[in-house]
Amino acid sequence: MLTREEGEEEQEEEEEAKGRRRAFSINDNVDLLAEILGRLDGRSLAVAGCVCRLWNALGRRDSVWEAVCHRHVAGGGSSAAGGGCSTRSVVAALGGYRRLYRLCIGPALDRLAGSAGGRGSTTTTAAAAAAHHLSLSLSLSLFSIDCYERLGGRQQPPASLLFLCKPVDVS
């Protein structure tokens, strides 16, 4: 009795499988996946790069990180086509949007989210980070200073962006 029921179930599943054999998987459409990953925050995108080779390759694409950076920057950033192209070439020369996020935007957002949480805000970290829009020009300035400092091949790590990582006592 049991084997007959199991046999019927298997038949139904096979029919369903035939009907959906042409179904769509998210990994088939790389551009769509890039759109989705571009809407994540930096930490989640880095985690998504650990899933499989395809997602890792997408996580290394600068266009995806560009979308992430512009989402956290005041004024959208990607609206002005002319401004966007020149910004893109500058950032590419300095090391790419992924590096920009890792060195400048990411730590700044963490600091802002941390300070918002410390003030007893009930919003989540992501929401607090989203509420603070950084200035793109400031981030680019810091990024270029860091790049310049690394050019000299100094033994010590560059000092310009350390204030983002360590708390500064201004009392």
Add this chain to the structure above:
Amino acid sequence: MARTIKFRSSDGEVFDVEEAVAMESQTMKHVIEDDCADGGITLYNVTSDILVKVIEYCKKHVDAAVGSFIKALGGVDKDLESWDGEFVNVDLAIQVDISNASNSLNIEGLLDLTTRVIADNIRGRSHKRSVRSSTLKMSSRPRMRNGFGRRTPGRS
């Protein structure tokens, strides 16, 4: 009288859609403007259940745009937003299918909505395994029952 256009899904079902609703899709807008839509349009990569959802979204947004002066004043339509939230409250696999359809049909609002919802689903998953399981759920292909992933020939 509004002109209707026939859309045929990949599994053969035919839908009559008003021209204004069909124009929500930029791809279809170009086809209609080029006068290539007289014999009906066949969408080879959209199944009937997904096409139903897409048409429902387009119709809702066309109706909302016609009747609403809030958007004209630059405001945000809260009712439409809550309707959108309910609209994408479906399985992850269906969300992925809808986003793929909106990508190929070039419906900007629906693409933005569905990709944002899928990204919210992925966000914050800290463990590699949990993210990997989400890639399985994002596929509407049937999984292997015995657990050993035998690769389909032709797929890398």
